[in-house]
Amino acid sequence: MIFNRYEWRLLIRIVLLAAVLFAEAWLVQKQLYTYAFVLALPIFYQLYDLYRLLKKAQDEVKEFAESVHYRDFSRYFNVKTAPAELQPLREGFNEINSTFKVISREKETQYVYLQKILELVDTGIISYNVGSGELAWMNETFKKMMDIPYLKTIHSLEKRDEQLYREVMSIKTGETKIAKASTGRSSFKVLLSATAFQTDEQIFKLIAFQNVSEALDETEAEAWRKLLSVMTHEIMNSVAPISSLADTLKNRLTLAANHLQNHEGAVDDLELGIETIKRRSEGLLKFAETYRNLNKITTLNIKKILVRDLFENLHQLMQPTLEQKQIELDIILKDPAVTLDVDTNLIDQVLINLLVNAIEAVKEKEHPVITLSAQTTNNKTTIKVADNGTGMPAEILDKIFIPFFSTRKTGSGIGLSLCKQIMLLHKGSIQVQSKEGEGTVFVLVF
Numbered sequence: 001m002i003f004n005r006y007e008w009r010l011l012i013r014i015v016l017l018a019a020v021l022f023a024e025a026w027l028v029q030k031q032l033y034t035y036a037f038v039l040a041l042p043i044f045y046q047l048y049d050l051y052r053l054l055k056k057a058q059d060e061v062k063e064f065a066e067s068v069h070y071r072d073f074s075r076y077f078n079v080k081t082a083p084a085e086l087q088p089l090r091e092g093f094n095e096i097n098s099t100f101k102v103i104s105r106e107k108e109t110q111y112v113y114l115q116k117i118l119e120l121v122d123t124g125i126i127s128y129n130v131g132s133g134e135l136a137w138m139n140e141t142f143k144k145m146m147d148i149p150y151l152k153t154i155h156s157l158e159k160r161d162e163q164l165y166r167e168v169m170s171i172k173t174g175e176t177k178i179a180k181a182s183t184g185r186s187s188f189k190v191l192l193s194a195t196a197f198q199t200d201e202q203i204f205k206l207i208a209f210q211n212v213s214e215a216l217d218e219t220e221a222e223a224w225r226k227l228l229s230v231m232t233h234e235i236m237n238s239v240a241p242i243s244s245l246a247d248t249l250k251n252r253l254t255l256a257a258n259h260l261q262n263h264e265g266a267v268d269d270l271e272l273g274i275e276t277i278k279r280r281s282e283g284l285l286k287f288a289e290t291y292r293n294l295n296k297i298t299t300l301n302i303k304k305i306l307v308r309d310l311f312e313n314l315h316q317l318m319q320p321t322l323e324q325k326q327i328e329l330d331i332i333l334k335d336p337a338v339t340l341d342v343d344t345n346l347i348d349q350v351l352i353n354l355l356v357n358a359i360e361a362v363k364e365k366e367h368p369v370i371t372l373s374a375q376t377t378n379n380k381t382t383i384k385v386a387d388n389g390t391g392m393p394a395e396i397l398d399k400i401f402i403p404f405f406s407t408r409k410t411g412s413g414i415g416l417s418l419c420k421q422i423m424l425l426h427k428g429s430i431q432v433q434s435k436e437g438e439g440t441v442f443v444l445v446f
Contacts, residue, residue, distance in 0.1 A: 013053070017046045056086055064093045073101040124190075124209035128154040129202055136204055144378075145190075145211060147183040167192060168207055181209070187397075187431070188213040213429065246278035300343040300425055307338045307374045307383070314351050314372070318359075322370075327362060332373035340381060340446055346422045350430075353415040354385040354442050361389025361440060386441040392434040400432065 020043050027036040060077070067075040075097060077090040124142030128135045133153040143149060148160060158165040167179035173196045181190045193208040250271070311331050322329050340347070355370065362368035371386040392400070401420045416430075423430045423444060434440040 010053070013046070013050055017043070017050065020046060053083075056083065057089060060086055060089055060093070064096075067097070068100070071104070073097045073104055122211070124211075125206065126151075126154070126209075127204050127206040130196070130205050131202065142209060145209060146181065164190075171207070173205070187433075242277065242281045246274050246281060250274045250278060300346065302341050303344055304339050304341050305344050306336070307340060307381070308333055308336050310340075310344070310347065310351065310383075311372055311374070313348065314355065317352070318355055321359065325359060325363065325368070327359060327368040327370060330369060330371045332371065334375060338374055338376055338381060342426055342446070343422075346425075350419045350422050350444065351383070351385065353419050357415070357442075358385055358387040358389065358440070361391075362387050363389075365389060381446045383444040383446075384441055385444075386439065388439040391436040391438050391440055392432075393436050394434075397432055397434060401430070 020039065024036055024039050024043060027033075027039060064077070067073070077093045077097075079087050079090045079094070082090050122141060124139065124145045126135060126138040126142055133155050135151050135153055135156075138151065146160065148157075151157060154168070155165075157168065161182050164179055164181045167177065171177060171192050171194045173194055176191060176193045179190055179192050181188055188211055191208075191210040193210070194205060196203060196205045198204070311333065315329065315331065318329070351372075355372075358370045362370065365388060367388075369388050371384070373386070374381065374383045376382075401416050420430050426446060428444065428446045431443040431445065432440065433443070
């Protein structure tokens with residue numbers, strides 16, 4: 001054992017003291033007071049020496065306890081300068097400190113290791129004190145996802161995104177739900193998961209935020225493709241014979257018109273009815289054929305292209321229209337060397353659709369301006385098409401990429417749906433930010 005030598009020395013001192021006390025008692029009993037007085041001196045010395053030893057040991061233990069209290073495991077107790085009786089004690093303290101130091105280092109390594117893992121995952125994570133709301137920790141992914149450099153309390157989130165804050169505060173332990181998150185630049189859907197734990201008699205809640213917009217968009221797009229495929233197939237199969245039959249009936253009626261009596265315009269009404277059926281059936285066929293285009297794009301012809309070339313081609317194509325409508329087009333490209341690996345024809349189509357929409361949005365503005373810009377950050381290239389037009393109300397922003405939905409009376413509802421499908425095929429995304437009366441920004445993320 002560590003303290004064997006210390007215990008033996010202490011035992012020897014006690015035995016010697018007991019022996020001297022026994023001798024002192026024997027001398028007093030024999031009334032040999034002179035010898036008893038002489039023997040009393042070493043007794044007092046032994047008692048003082050024992051007290052001094054215990055006091056030193058107590059001071060050493062107190063000093064060691066202080067180092068433990070402040071977790072100062074780097075502290076070293078010098079063995080060589082200590083009294084012989086306390087050397088084993090100091091050796092024991094040094095061994096304990098070394099053990100604590102190893103344990104502390106292992107815990108610190110595990111903590112740093114875990115922290116680095118949580119920084120690498122693409123899931124935002126925060127934990128906060130349920131009682132005070134004070135934020136205990138949040139990882140870098142959450143900061144980037146929500147564009148928030150710092151939060152003191154969970155309640156500070158309310159100023160950033162009130163809707164998300166309500167969802168976070170209402171989620172229960174073990175529950176998962178999908179919520180909408182918004183930053184100053186974009187909005188997206190997140191999967192919230194919650195758990196709780198207790199430490200030092202305080203309850204903490206841990207919330208995980210997983211961006212599921214891309215996964216949901218792909219699932220939604222696939223569902224629409226299947227629906228449109230079935231729908232257009234059924235419409236064309238059902239309407240094509242009607243159109244053909246109406247055409248046949250019209251020809252037969254024209255040939256037989258000379259042999260029929262047109263009482264009260266009966267033949268004319270019949271001819272008008274057949275013409276109406278033919279015209280509407282052809283309209284339905286054209287409608288189905290238009291939406292069939294959503295399912296035609298399945299493969300990409302990928303090439304590396306400079307973004308400035310994309311912008312230049314778009315500017316040349318749209319310049320006559322812009323000049324005619326007196327619309328100013330600003331092109332901002334800080335780095336002319338920015339490139340994209342894309343299907344040029346399809347991305348041209350996306351940009352043309354967005355520019356046509358922007359032209360429509362600014363037509364009533366006194367000083368219409370459309371801004372085309374691109375930049376690369378965090379290995380992602382974004383292209384923005386912004387206008388200072390009429391903007392859109394918040395309630396329709398989630399609907400504009402749905403097939404058939406259009407804010408214009410003459411719109412087919414296919415343009416933005418097609419843009420979204422093209423961006424999904426490029427493993428990218430399209431986002432929209434808009435404020436009524438101020439304008440709209442479409443963001444293509446590659």
